[in-house]
Amino acid sequence: MSPLVADELAQWAQYIQSATGIYLDGSKGYLIETRFAPLLKEVGTTSFGELLRRTQVDTTGALRRKVVDAITTNETSFFRDNSPFELLQHKLIPDLIDTRNRSTGAVRPIPIRIWSAACSTGQEVYSIAMLFHELKVDLKRFDVRIFGTDISDRALAAASRGTFAKMEIDRGLPLDRLGRYFATDGQTYRVKDEIRAMATFRSINLLEPFTFPHKFDLVLCRNVAIYFTERDKARLFGSIARVMAPDGTLLIGSTETITGICPQFEPKRHVRSVFYSLKVNGS
Ligand SMILES: C[S@@+](CC[C@H](N)C(=O)[O-])C[C@H]1O[C@@H](n2cnc3c(N)ncnc32)[C@H](O)[C@@H]1O
Structure with missing residues (x-):
């Protein structure tokens, strides 16, 4: 060489x-x-x-x-960083279910749309699906779809298989969840169908124009914009703002901030966690 x-x-x-x-x-x-x-x-x-x-x-x-x-660096893990998942479990998902439940004239089943942008090998997507089961959300009443997208075909293929090695499981997945949501052949661990069925994977380059047939209630875009220039970061979060429901929520990585970069969003704090909502009057 x-x-x-x-x-x-x-x-x-x-x-x-x-x-x-x-x-x-x-x-x-x-x-x-x-x-x-x-x-x-x-x-x-x-x-x-x-x-x-x-x-x-x-x-x-x-x-x-x-x-x-x-x-691409495809580093990820189940329930990565813990606190965003506590925020999802104890506030964001219950609040979302409550709001959509109360909205008048809602179609049935009530759509809940979540996007894990730059999902890598899928652990984030499946972690969110597990939370919906743990919160006992009525999945007949709510049509919960979690979209996982990434630019890496290899990462997406692994995400779509939903099969993980012991080393990947050991990083962040508690034993009780392993027993509940995975089947094993002794070598690998496969997410059960009820979890896999909530997920859809697709290739998206976040810096190219993207559209979806619906708006997202919740977007997670964590640990990818850290590789981008400030200008590309602003472009990315500006594009994300356009595909979010007006009352939608954005979660970014725990070491990241978009304050001062993306005027469409305002930060909100809950216990030790920060999440972002769209400002009422846009930019
Ligand atoms: C460090 S991983 C983060 C995975 C997950 N979001 C997390 O926080 O655990 C970063 C991911 O971003 C993806 N990525 C990098 N550039 C991208 C782009 N322009 N569009 C979409 N995905 C991209 C990589 O393929 C990689 O899987």
């Missing part, structure tokens, strides 16, 4: 940012070297510049998808 030279790093950084929004500064050459080493072998070249050229001329898009799979 030939070492990555400064020009190649600059060209790769530009390509990756336009393909995914992920911003790599000059110190991130090691990421390209380590993540793309297997792709170099697969393609049969030792040059990072040549790999980029082949990716750019590949009209099938297959190499581009492999590059995206390699460069």
Whole structure:
């Protein structure tokens, strides 16, 4: 493998940012070297510049998808960071059910639409589905659909399978939930049908225009905008604001903030957690 030279790093950084929004500064050459080493072998070249050229001329898009799979960080876990899930369990979901239940003239079953934007391998989606079961929400009266989207095909395929290795289960899933919501063959753990049935997965690049046939009551967009420039962050959360119900709620990562970046939202605090609502008069 030939070492990555400064020009190649600059060209790769530009390509990756336009393909995914992920911003790599000059110190991130090691990421390209380590993540793309297997792709170099697969393609049969030792040059990072040549790999980029082949990716750019590949009209099938297959190499581009492999590059995206390699460069994205798909780190996630069940009930990641705990407190957003406590907020969901003890406030956001009960309040949402209560509000939709009281709304007059509602269609039946009452639609509840949730979006896990950048869901990676699906743990966030399935964690939310488990909460609806634990809260004993009447799933005949409420049509709860949780949409999981990501830019990485490999992550989405894993999410859609709903099968997890012991190592993934050990990260955040308490034993009682494991017993209740998973079946195992001794090696892997598969989410039960009642949980899997609430989820739909689809490929979406958050920095390209997206539309949905409905508005979302709840959006989780956690730990993805940390890779974007401020400008792309503002664009992303502006687009999310447009697909949310007027009384919808947005949750972002626990180390993130959109205050001062996205004027459409206002922060609200509950116990130790922060969530965002749309401002009544928009921006
Ligand atoms: C660190 S994971 C976060 C997963 C989950 N939201 C969580 O907090 O546990 C970041 C995810 O963002 C996805 N991603 C990166 N850029 C994206 C883009 N432009 N559009 C959609 N997803 C993207 C990656 O593929 C990856 O799965």
